[in-house]
Amino acid sequence: MTNANAASGEGKGAKSTLASSVYQQLRDDLLRGALEAESKLRVEWVVSRYGAGASPVREALNRLAAEGLLGRHDQRGFFLMPASATELEELTRTRCWLEERALRESIAHRTADWEEQLVLALHRLARAERRQPDEPTTNNPEWEKLHRAFHRALIAACRSHWLIGFCDQLSDQASRYRLISQRGPGSERDDLGEHRTIAERTLDGDADGAVEALLSHYRLTAEMCTARLNEGYDPRAGSAKSARSRKQRPM
Template sequence: MTYGAANLNDDGTGSKSTLASTVYQRLREDLLSGALETESKLRVEWVVSKYGAGASPVREALNRLASEGLLGRHDQRGFFIMPVSAAELEELTRTRCWLEERALRESIAHRTAEWEEQLVLALHRLGRASRLSQQDPSSIDPDWEKLHRTFHRVLISACRSHWLVGFCDQLSDHAYRYRQMANGGESVPRDGSAEHRLIAEYALDGNADGAVQALIDHYQLTASICMERFKQGEVSKVAASAARARR
């Protein structure tokens, strides 16, 4: 599929900024969903061919993604997809808990009636949605994911710091990348709806300590599930390599 075709001007040329934004969004979605193999090199020519844009807007998109930590960059050797690791997942979860604790405490301290209504609505919509896709029960439904993101964003939206919310959003993106890679069935029993409901109830009651602990428990359980799936994947790779070596 060639993206950006609709952005061509009458003279057949495309808006560089529009094309760069289109490539950025499409490539970002593929990176976060795990559709592209980690540690692979991303040659400009390959991205140009896959996403249907010129080299200049592609480089702009790649540089933007590198600044967000989704791509790495070798001097004179181009870009590569950032690898995943158990150590990074642990650090990511720890940092996310630190920042969102502060954001949630501030949000509860400065809560308003409008914020409470938005939180109740976000929780209600999330609770009514199906987490797994009807077309592919082994994958997360994109609509559920949007509602899930909205719920967590509303929780901290009253913290009065767009910088803090922005940092939390960036960490949330990276955590989503790990969740997508680890998807394939949860071996640890959990009730996600109950977890979200508990966080919201504490927040609405003004119980910052309870809300923070429930949120941290929620994130740490998710991380432990991802960690287990991640390690299982590593074991499978080692076994496959050993099998190939015996042939």
């Protein structure tokens, strides 16, 4: 390989690494709701925020759009997908279909190592603080990671990487809605109790009971989020406005 070719290869590798870094940072911010105030994600704005060039930023945005985490208009750039009660209903229904099958398969093909990993995942989740100490309406990023790890551990023994991959994609899509459901007063629930019930039934080999607990867990989240959206919750504003206040607002 000539020096020129080597340099070219190194340049492409650096760009690919940078694009992957921007992709991961942007993806993490999307999933934790840090970009809700930005309805449009202009390349220039992303370049400024993440300190990367336009080329790796476009690559990262295109990857996220391909995964369905961003919307894309031809010639008009990228945007955050609007929150919709209709989409949430379809998403929840589909997620329940797939995760029921994954959980039943996981229980049917259980191993001692899988049981230990599930117990450990629940233990770690139970020890984590869910809310940020200085911002009670915002989830702790560490809790978010452990929450994701718990749900992944539930289905890890299902013996289908395809099914696990589809469940992961739906989990990503559901993250934004789950954050909406947890914001504002009156949104507290016994999260740990719900997760403990799911785990106990799963470890007992009670497939029907475990599935019932898991799907109830997801459906409750969807109900809480739908209620927030029906109140007039605007993810970009981070607040809910009653229908009455909207009607009384002068035109």
